[in-house]
Amino acid sequence: MEILVVYYSMYGHTLQLAQAVAEGASKVSGVNAKLCRVQEFEVVDKVIDENEAARQVREQQKDIPVCTLDDLRSADGVIFGSPTRYGNMTAQMKQLIDSTASIWLKGEMEGKPAGVFTSTASTHGGQETTLLTMMVPLLHLGMLIVGTPYSIPGLNHTEARGGTPYGATTIAGGKGELSPAPEDLDIARALGQRVAEVATKVR
Structure with missing residues (x-):
């Protein structure tokens, strides 16, 4: 059974969450967690070329494959991660989701468990709105939303x-100076494990 963790990360915070999510999913017996990144925009790549911190994060991710529609089709569950942009997911993640019309038409994502995670610069930077709005297209795809209960x-x-x-x-800080707290990473692992457990039960 495969759980796909697909994410976008420019400064590394969402990458760290994604790695923790994949670690949590892998704890479930018989589950293989696959980590994929979202395709970067060419125009943003040029901006990253001029930013040392972003260049380093891009280099860290160079061996992580770019997510394809076939990755989504073959996964038994998918967990999506995106930084927040004005209270919503990034355009890069939205582009991936918007490209799933052929999958939607065939109902190929229906019944698959899904989870979401995000990073913001500030405490009230749109964490909850980003997660909630990320869920909307997943419901259109017929996925089963799995959260992180108290x-x-x-x-x-x-x-x-x-x-x-x-x-x-997690909170990244205004200049990206913060690292995810250990508790944040623990919750990310718990999310991965929950989605994997639900996928096992559904299957």
């Missing part, structure tokens, strides 16, 4: 860090 250790907190019942999150 029974997960570390979710019920009042600290300035990530963690929502809609999916795993």
